[in-house]
Amino acid sequence: MQISAGLVILFEMRSPTELAQVFREKQLRLTPQRQLLFNLLHDNNSHPTAESLFETASKQMPGISLRTIYQTLGELADMGELQLVDLGNGAMRFDPNMGEHQHFVCGSCGAIHDVDITSAPKLRAGSAEGFAVEEVGVVFHGRCNRCNQGEQKSHHSKRSPGFQAKKIKQVKTN
Amino acid sequence: MQISAGLVILFEMRSPTELAQVFREKQLRLTPQRQLLFNLLHDNNSHPTAESLFETASKQMPGISLRTIYQTLGELADMGELQLVDLGNGAMRFDPNMGEHQHFVCGSCGAIHDVDITSAPKLRAGSAEGFAVEEVGVVFHGRCNRCNQGEQKSHHSKRSPGFQAKKIKQVKTN
DNA sequence: TGTTAGTTATCATGACATGCAAATTAGTGC
DNA sequence: GCACTAATTTGCATGTCATGATAACTAACA
Ligand SMILES: [Mn+2]
Ligand SMILES: [Mn+2]
Ligand SMILES: [Zn+2]
Ligand SMILES: [Zn+2]
Numbered sequence: 323m324q325i326s327a328g329l330v331i332l333f334e335m336r337s338p339t340e341l342a343q344v345f346r347e348k349q350l351r352l353t354p355q356r357q358l359l360f361n362l363l364h365d366n367n368s369h370p371t372a373e374s375l376f377e378t379a380s381k382q383m384p385g386i387s388l389r390t391i392y393q394t395l396g397e398l399a400d401m402g403e404l405q406l407v408d409l410g411n412g413a414m415r416f417d418p419n420m421g422e423h424q425h426f427v428c429g430s431c432g433a434i435h436d437v438d439i440t441s442a443p444k445l446r447a448g449s450a451e452g453f454a455v456e457e458v459g460v461v462f463h464g465r466c467n468r469c470n471q472g473e474q475k476s477h478h479s480k481r482s483p484g485f486q487a488k489k490i491k492q493v494k495t496n
Numbered sequence: 497m498q499i500s501a502g503l504v505i506l507f508e509m510r511s512p513t514e515l516a517q518v519f520r521e522k523q524l525r526l527t528p529q530r531q532l533l534f535n536l537l538h539d540n541n542s543h544p545t546a547e548s549l550f551e552t553a554s555k556q557m558p559g560i561s562l563r564t565i566y567q568t569l570g571e572l573a574d575m576g577e578l579q580l581v582d583l584g585n586g587a588m589r590f591d592p593n594m595g596e597h598q599h600f601v602c603g604s605c606g607a608i609h610d611v612d613i614t615s616a617p618k619l620r621a622g623s624a625e626g627f628a629v630e631e632v633g634v635v636f637h638g639r640c641n642r643c644n645q646g647e648q649k650s651h652h653s654k655r656s657p658g659f660q661a662k663k664i665k666q667v668k669t670n
Numbered sequence: 671t672g673t674t675a676g677t678t679a680t681c682a683t684g685a686c687a688t689g690c691a692a693a694t695t696a697g698t699g700c
Numbered sequence: 701g702c703a704c705t706a707a708t709t710t711g712c713a714t715g716t717c718a719t720g721a722t723a724a725c726t727a728a729c730a
Contacts, residue, residue, distance in 0.1 A: 351696050351707060372686085387710045392687065408584045410633075413686060426627060435627075452641025453600060453609075461633045467626025525675060525728050546718085561678050566718070587717060 333420035335364050335403045348401055358383055359394045363418045369434040371413040409461055428466035507594035509538050509577045522575055532557055533568045537592045543608040545587040602640035
């Protein structure tokens with residue numbers, strides 16, 4: 323979904339074929355675990371959690387440690403290959419879409435969609451009164467298109483006590 | 497700070513004199529602990545955490561239980577007297593300002609300021625493509641006016657791993 | 671004053687994330 | 701291919717924030 327049309331530059335993870343280079347640049351060894359996670363995240367717009375990645379990864383690589391998932395995700399974030407997004411749903415989300423964008427959270431199914439605010443209102447106000455705004459995070463809540471149609475199956479329980487809003491964790495791009 | 501001028505209707509907690517009624521309405525007893533917390537929160541724009549309220553409350557009422565703090569804060573939230581705000585700083589914030597507003601987080605001192613987006617861009621877009629936006633949360637990050645002036649003393653360490661953005665937890669107003 | 675809600679203390683649980691040390695392995699040189 | 705060593709992985713412990721559960725005690729209020 324788009325809030326307003328306009329040019330959107332997406333900075334995505336580098337391609338899997340560049341993988342080796344990506345890791346070597348940072349003097350990181352090309353382990354099977356890193357390859358797997360890199361592949362699982364590349365072009366992944368589902369905004370997975372560490373746990374969900376752990377589940378997925380475990381199928382392809384039984385025995386992989388959850389600790390390694392966290393470890394590697396942190397490294398990839400440090401490398402600027404993905405950003406951490408906290409939408410207030412309990413667990414951090416990992417997003418290979420490095421472009422400046424916001425998120426929509428469906429309160430019914432829990433799905434998370436990218437929202438590109440482009441020519442949209444530049445919220446970077448506030449310089450008045452001595453405040454210096456460096457970053458703005460926006461989270462939209464509502465019902466996604468799918469849930470808006472068919473009967474409301476209302477999954478997405480887990481432990482979200484109600485509605486929440488959001489949070490993005492900035493990543494040092496070195 | 498304001499992003500854009502305009503009429504701002506603030507829904508605040510009821511006054512302390514209405515306290516008794518407030519509690520009785522919900523068939524809750526008017527205990528000293530509840531009175532204390534109600535008073536500590538009334539007109540409080542510091543967005544305290546449960547722990548910080550516990551510290552403050554303990555001074556006036558040594559022996560008060562942290563469990564009671566959480567308990568009472570939950571009740572007050574259920575009663576619609578305050579809202580829970582998650583700014584991604586680890587702990588939930590409690591905000592007696594029930595009006596629709598957003599927040600500014602100072603990355604230097606950790607202070608949280610209310611931001612009133614009034615006539616500002618109505619971000620409630622997205623109805624196109626079948627998405628129904630019900631709520632929008634915004635968190636501004638930067639340096640507050642105080643930190644912007646004097647030398648940057650940079651407190652606010654604790655356990656924020658970096659920058660984050662935000663989240664608001666909706667409260668059932670019954 | 672009695673009934674009963676509320677508080678306290680304690681302990682357990684739960685989700686999410688990180689610290690740590692021992693075991694393993696990738697990548698190097700031979 | 702083989703040995704070597706530093707980088708990684710793994711398993712477990714720890715930490716934070718928050719809630720559940722129980723029992724014993726306290727006090728609101730009808
Ligand atoms: Mn995204
Ligand atoms: Mn506020
Ligand atoms: Zn949905
Ligand atoms: Zn500040």
